[in-house]
Amino acid sequence: MTDSPNTVQAERARSRIAMAWDSDVAHSFRRSPVALISAAVTLLLILSAVFAPLIAPHDPFNPATLNLMNGFTPPGQANMFTGETFLLGTDDQGRDVFSTILYGLRISLFVGFAAVAFALILGVTLGLIAGYVGGWIDTVIMRIADVQLTFPAILVAMLIFGIAKGITPPEYRNEVAIWVLIIAIGLSDWVQFARVVRGATLVEKSKEYVQAARLIGRSPFAIMMRHILPNVLSPVLVIATISLALAIIAEATLSFLGVGAPPTEPSLGTLIRIGQGFLFSGEWWILFFPAGVLLALALAVNLLGDWLRDALNPRLR
């Protein structure tokens, strides 16, 4: 009659998957066409960014493969000098627009995810500490949050980018630009996480399981990480998804304004910045394809975040 530990574990694992499949969230996901389509679009874009070196027909950053004669080839048409055809055309330097979009998507998504991860870790940590420890630490953290919230996030990100640019010596500026961008966007976005986690922590702190954990002498660190954190994660997940859309747009905006990704590592925003220069001369594809991809990405992640917020918050249903 005794189950071997392996079968018990397998049984548990299976039931966990089954539980996840039967859960309310998964159910509403399967029922919502908007969620399904936006998840599919997001996944497709993430996968094409990850596998960009395999998918892209050209390496846009290898000068050896570039032919200036290929410049300004319209999409789907053969170039009048070289006879080569490009799915989405080429830019002024003869780079394949489809390939630059794939690599640009890589940078946009990398900056977006990294910035949100940074904001999440910073915000959740400070929120937990502010909520659990309280006292003057709480006051200081939340006052800083208040001051920062007075200003739009994009302005804060611009300012941090500007200061960081001033601190780094000119010869390294292009190299560190991506990391500066991540820190700038991350620092401009932690407040949301901190506020929500602090609020949730204050609620959880007074509950009996936390008192019990405190009574058996667990350290404050263990209580915050092992007991409170798992219970405040669902709003964090929603904010993270919505933040991802905002971070992608923020990155694109900064790069478009010329205070973001450097020309050597163009993100979607940089590509749109380059493309805007050719709007009046009729080369619309250099601008419109990267813009379309950015729009699809931002919209899909945004809708996914909206759906997640509604699905995790039963009161709204």
Place this chain on the structure above:
Amino acid sequence: MLSYILRRVLQSVLVLLVVGLVAFAMFRFVGDPIDTMLGQERTMEDIERLRESLGLNKPFFIQYWDFLVRAVQGDLGISYRQGRPVAEIIAERLPATLELAAVSGAFALLFGIVFGIFTAIRRDGFAANAIMTLSLLGVSLPTFLIGILLIYVFAVELSWLPSFGRGEVVDLGGWSTGFLTKSGLIALILPSITLGLYQMTLIMRLVRSEMLEVMRQDYIRFARARGLKDRTIHFRHALKNTLVPVITVTGLQLGSIIAFAIITETVFQWPGVGLLFINAIQFVDIPVMAAYLMLISVMFVAINLVVDLLYVAIDPRLRIDGKTS
């Protein structure tokens, strides 16, 4: 009541002091002013003398205080890039930004309220649903893409409207205005729509949901029972009560309009302070960056304060216990 106002004013002063500290730290620690001001051929005595005359050998907080005093007196340093006083450059550029912000704000408020009422009254109509769906798209479109799209349609394809600049401006004693010439007014159209569109959708959604909320109240039902005309109910009775939160949100959005003007000004090459700020970041012109930061914080803090006080003045319920959330 009085203690609430006092607390809010104190908070605002605190925010400004913190921002001033950030701006001062930028001046002091980002880029060495001595390096920038003295050329290659300098002696230790030169450096010492300049340090002495700039007050850089004083304690940190004394320097900070001197900086604040100078800033309040309008001395914001000298632009590294243009070699002119920053205050002068900003005074030159400010009218362009303020005119753009004012027109965008008016556009957002007017159309936001009109569309909001319309979508609330004709809740299930086709036009109302179309507007709501479009507004969803408007919220997720980044500002700079809206601008580019408008340029493409109205400047490139249709060539109806100019795609950059302010057109002709008239100088009214130091204030250059685009309101008085035809080309100046035409040049305002695309940038204002670009800048105001997001705020418009926001106000529209707010008015709509507030209106729907108010329409469920008993006094509206009573007004209907009295046999009042729909028009009277909607505009005389319902609208008045939806406007309280609209005022707050509009006020707070005024700040973001000024901040987001940076993006619009870059897209349309609009010669305002936002474009100045972006160029300052690109060329690491620290005094201009710091001055812009302080200017915009004074505006933000003032707007927030006025909105908060206005809110208490408008909504009598908040005056009873003298507290707001």
